Amino acid sequence: MRARIFPDYEAMSAAAADAVARRVSEDPSSVLLLPTGTTPLGMYRRLVDLCRLGDVSFAEATFFNLDEYLGLLPDHPASYHVYMKEHFYGLIDADPARIFVPDGAALDPEAECERYEAAIKESGGVDVCVLGIGRNGHIGFNEPGAPFDSRTRVVTLSESTRLVNAADFEANRAPERAITVGMATIAESREVLLLASDTNKAKAVAAALEGEVSESMPASMLGHHPRATLFLDEDAASGLGQGVAG
Ligand code: F6R
Numbered sequence: 001m002r003a004r005i006f007p008d009y010e011a012m013s014a015a016a017a018d019a020v021a022r023r024v025s026e027d028p029s030s031v032l033l034l035p036t037g038t039t040p041l042g043m044y045r046r047l048v049d050l051c052r053l054g055d056v057s058f059a060e061a062t063f064f065n066l067d068e069y070l071g072l073l074p075d076h077p078a079s080y081h082v083y084m085k086e087h088f089y090g091l092i093d094a095d096p097a098r099i100f101v102p103d104g105a106a107l108d109p110e111a112e113c114e115r116y117e118a119a120i121k122e123s124g125g126v127d128v129c130v131l132g133i134g135r136n137g138h139i140g141f142n143e144p145g146a147p148f149d150s151r152t153r154v155v156t157l158s159e160s161t162r163l164v165n166a167a168d169f170e171a172n173r174a175p176e177r178a179i180t181v182g183m184a185t186i187a188e189s190r191e192v193l194l195l196a197s198d199t200n201k202a203k204a205v206a207a208a209l210e211g212e213v214s215e216s217m218p219a220s221m222l223g224h225h226p227r228a229t230l231f232l233d234e235d236a237a238s239g240l241g242q243g244v245a246g
Contacts, residue, residue: 001229002229002230006231011233012042012232012233013043015231016130016195017045017046019229020032020193021050021055023127023128030062031120031123031125032061032063032064032128032130033065033185034066034084034130035195036080039132039195040132043130043195047092048091058092059094060095063094064116064119066131066139066180066186067102067141067178067181068080068081068102069104069177070175070179072104073104081101102116109179110153113154113179116179120185126186126190127189127191129193130192134164136158136161136204138219140180142183143157143161144216144217146182146183147183148184148215148221149183151182153179154177154178154179156176156177162176187224192227192229194219194229197232202236202239202240204217205236205239210241
């Protein structure tokens, strides 16, 4: 796993967008596995701009999302369906038939997880996975302790994750559970880009990059990945080289 450090959020986001756009231009039928959250917003903005300028087309690409809250209808304002439509899928030339987001409202969530994992497999597997990172090191909604051999499944969110995400919900209460793509599925992606910005990610970034590869720090799994790159702004990189990784 290597790290690229950029002066600020905009530079980090632009570099990540350019890396994704390059990959899709080389192979227009690329399969992408994508995150939500605050961090990738700048990357999505630039990808939308590049698409509008005609510099990249997503018409033949396939999209999977990493996760969705359990119990939310796809039109719930805090759902990742709505987030992706508003910030990316609804603004580019994507083919709706090749956009997949886990159905958090599925009557049988376990069956939905199996269906989702099978759809990833049928697509030929993930070419480029873009990740954010939680303050506790989670990737997707794989919280600390998530087995490295896990697949798409229903998970319980940690209290700290629910607190960070609470503001998106009425009464400040985030759902307790979610569907997430598993660690093994992420690890099998041919290329992984992990984006981090802000000092509140510095500790997790340092532990992921400089600490031991351990299920207690999910992002550290990328240490074993042949093509994983961390895209960091200076704030997110501020904990590196200080022996905090432990
Ligand atoms: C969201 C996801 C999460 C976020 C992480 C960071 O789809 O998979 O792992 O990437 O919680 O979120 P932000 O970017 O909001 O700090």
